Amino acid sequence: EKDGHDWFMRKEIFEQPRAVADSLLGRRSTSGLLQLDEMRLSDDEIRDIDKIIIIAAGTSFYAGMVAKYAIEHWTRIPVEVELSSEFRYRDPILDHSTLVVAISQSGETADTLQAIRHARSQRSKVLAICNTNGSTIPRESDAVIYTHAGPEIGVASTKGFLTQLVACYLLALYVAQVKGTRFGDEIEEVMSQLEAMPDHIATVLAGAEQVYDLARAHTGTRSVLFLGRHAGYPVALEGALKLKEIAYLHAEGFAAGELKHGPIALVEQGLPVLCVVPPRGRDQLHEKMISGIQEVRARGAQTICLAEEGDTRIEPYADVLIRLPKVPVLLQPLVAVVPLQLFACELATALGHDVDQPRNLAKSVTVE
Ligand code: F6R
Secondary structure, three states: OOOOOOOHHHHHHHOHHHHHHHHHOOOEOOOOOEOOHHHOOOHHHHHOOOEEEEEEOHHHHHHHHHHHHHHHHHHOOOEEEEEHHHHHHHOOOOOOOEEEEEEEOOOOOHHHHHHHHHHHHOOOEEEEEEOOOOOHHHHOOOEEEEOOOOOOOOOOOOHHHHHHHHHHHHHHHHHHHHHOOOOHHHHHHHHHHHHOHHHHHHHHHHOHHHHHHHHHOOOOOOEEEEEEOOOHHHHHHHHHHHHHHHHOOEEEEEEHHHHHHOHHHHOOOOOEEEEEOOOOOOOOHHHHHHHHHHHHHHOOOEEEEEEEOOOOOOHHHOOEEEEEOOOOHHHOHHHHHHHHHHHHHHHHHHOOOOOOOOOOOOOOOOOO
């Protein structure tokens, strides 16, 4: 049942190329237009949207943070991302032109369910991104995009997260298509880039041994930091969450630009810092990330850098270099999170923990 793997989590990490491919399947019509069958929102309703609020918990919340970058970039609709447990209590401004997007792998998370009930009581439309057919959250929503990860058994979410990202990209592109903020050829280009992702993820998985060796060298580590910028920032947060959940280590993710505003005081000799390096582009992101990495390294940190193939600029600053396939910055989370999942899984295994049933955690959290 685990396909020869020791844990469901590891099996599910290795299923990710398939899960991503399945979640992309059948989304393009013969005319090349993007179609989302179960969407149930009319073009008029979509054209009416002037604000999007994404609500989710845990790993699904980090998928929502990535979604904000993609939706705002492609559709120019302002997006807020909020923890579902906090949403109701701040008296959010909602009306019929607000689209609330609830992201939940299980479809049963109580905090998220209560949040969508509140949103609907304020006449907002709710769209669920969910992996579980017929679960409560999609049943109580106006529209749904199902992810096709297949059942996720490991308590720590992995393929659930990657397929949520895919659904978020599809939603962003679909809204852009309907609103006309992006044109057919650009949408097709991004779709082709998405369709190349399963192969890229497989490439990252083929390098698992390097990550496993790294993890096994860190069984004495008590604390790990993760740095990212832009779409890599939620990846850093997710890397830290995985390590807390299954390896029970103190781990924190930061936006690299925030380092100098406080967290850099944590850095001491030998502290491992995992850095998600953005692809080199026209903006300053890549250079700024490198200066952040230099700062922590100068203070004795061990820098473990995830950087795209061909990025030679990073080499002098990386104590360990993990290569990622060359992909656009918005899509990079789909490849960058994979080594972090492998790292957490292997480190937890080496520490002798039950990876599939971590202490104090349940697969779906049905209490508020
Ligand atoms: C992390 C994890 C949790 C869930 C969170 C939301 O590995 O599994 O943080 O992501 O409880 O669950 P869903 O997506 O089912 O609403």
